[in-house]
Amino acid sequence: MTETTSEAHLQEIEELLADVDRPPATTLDILGEAKRERYWEDLLVYFLNPSNPHGFNADVLAAFLQALSEHEGTSLPPLRHELEQVEVQSQVPTGDGPxxxxxxxxDAWYVVIELKVAAAxxxxxxxxxxQAPKLGELVVNQHEGASxxxxxxxxxxxxxxxEKFVDVSWEYLIPYLEEVLRTSYxxxxxxxxxxxxDYLDTIKQTLNMDEFTTISEETKLYTDYADTINRLIEAYEDDRAKIFNHLQTVFLDELESPREGWVVNNSPKxxxxxxxxxxxxxxxxxxxxxxxxVHLNRDHPEIRLRLDIENTGKQEIRKEFNEKLDEAERDALRNADWEFVDGSYAYLTKSVPLDVDQPVDSIHHAIQNLNELRAMVEPYIDEIVAKYQNSAD
Incomplete structure (x- = not known):
């Protein structure tokens, strides 16, 4: 199959996709956060709390509790009275994690909910x-009501x-909450x-809960053009692997210290x-x-360099590292376009443009930038690591 044929097929696919009806994107879809567990939790807490200014009063809470009381695995009795007085809390401490x-x-009852979306x-x-003896302010062994x-x-x-937790699925719960809207009048x-x-649509679309009546138009298009699509995917993945492998080669070739002192994890995909x-x-x-x-986006292909300081205890290490940098060094990093992001994994990041026509030059440029960072930060990192090694000994 020639490149011209592939381009023609892609143009046909784009034109056909433009005619496919899709459900409107939800707010979390637009933000790229449709599977973010914390947002699902925050929204559910908002709607469950009768005191919030949503106008549902306790109706959403009542529907939620009805779903629990009617679930085959629970022993919760029907709860319909004084729901306006129910406290709804999130991220509740137990002494062993919230x-x-x-x-x-x-004194009447309580429900503990652990919520999951994608992660186990x-x-x-x-x-x-x-097993927690306290749930926030509640002392478990002093509570005589239902739970x-x-x-x-x-x-x-x-x-x-x-075994104390009852597994309740989102798929089971959603119809009860939809009933609130259906009968709202x-x-x-x-x-x-x-x-x-919008919240319920996010859940349904994320979990593929929409009624299955036919094969989607997108799937039909894929079957029609599978050879072209698969060929492009294979080429894309092959090029990504080549970039990662070349990054590894250039990094190791330019090391001044022995290679044996380094660990390389290369997962090309x-x-x-x-x-x-x-x-x-x-x-x-x-x-x-x-x-x-490596981001092979059409408009802005780039190699995104990162210094990661990650996992439990990272904030203390990041604090020590930051204290070792003086203001002139911080300014030098910022002037070199390094960004202090303090993210879940990354602490410092920098984007290096990737020239898709001259990728090897871009890779060398990226490693050059990384080595300039190393010259500044690595002595401090080694000091911090040595400190904790000595204290462990």
Whole structure:
């Protein structure tokens, strides 16, 4: 198949896709956060809390509790009275990590909710929460009312690790919340009605809950043009792998220290990173590494350089590292277009344009930038690592 044929097929696909009807994007879709667990939690807490200014009063909470009481795995009785007085809390401390949502009607009853979207349960979260003697301000062994522990997750997710938690799926819950909107008859503020509908649409689209009646037009297009699409994907992945492999070669070739002192993790479909042998498990579990990312976007192809300081305890290491830099060094980094992002993984980042016609030159330029960073920060990193190694000894 010639390049001209591929381009013609792509143009045909684009024209046909333009005619495919798609549901409007939800707000979280637009923000690229449709699977962000914290946002699902925040929105659910907002609608469940009767005191929030959404105009639903306790109706969403009542529907939620009805779903729980009618679930085959729960023992929660029907709860319909004095719901306006229910406390709705999020990120509630237990002394062994916070759980997501707490519904509490003082002496009458309480519900503990651990919520998941895409990620599985971390370790034995639910087991720890089930054994917690305190849930926020509530002392468990002094509570004589009803209680329920709920693990709210997609049907496809694994079960909770605690037998005390009842597995309730989003798919089971959503029809109860939709019923609030279906029977509203215009009694709720239109903005709140739209917000709740948007939230429920996000969940349904993310979990593919829409009724299955036919094969999508996109799938039909894929089957018609599978050879072209697969050929392009293979070429894309092959080029990414070549870039990652060349980044590794150039980095190692330009090392002034022995290669044996470095660990290279090269996963061509995702990332590559470089770290000294003793940069893992600093102060327990902190890992320090240089991690270039390759973005082959049509408009802005780039190699995104990163200094990662990640995992539990990272903030203390980042603080020590930042204190070692003087103001002149920070200014020098900023003037060289390094950005202090203080993200989940990355602490410093810089974008280097990737010339798709001369990729080798761009790779050498990227490693040159990385080596300039190394010259400034590596002595400080080594000092910090040595400090924690000595204290461990």
């Amino acid at each position: 759980f997501d949502i707490f519904l509490w009607s003082k 349960e971390t370790g034995t979260q639910t087991r720890r929460y089930a 329920e522990y709920v693990y709210l997750a997609p049907r496809s997710a694994g079960s909770s690790t605690s 215009g009694q709720y503020p239109s903005k709140s009605h739209a917000q709740l509908a 995702r990332y590559i990173n470089f770290a000294k042998n003793d940069w893992g498990n600093v102060a327990g579990s902190v890992r320090i590494e240089y991690e270039p990312h």
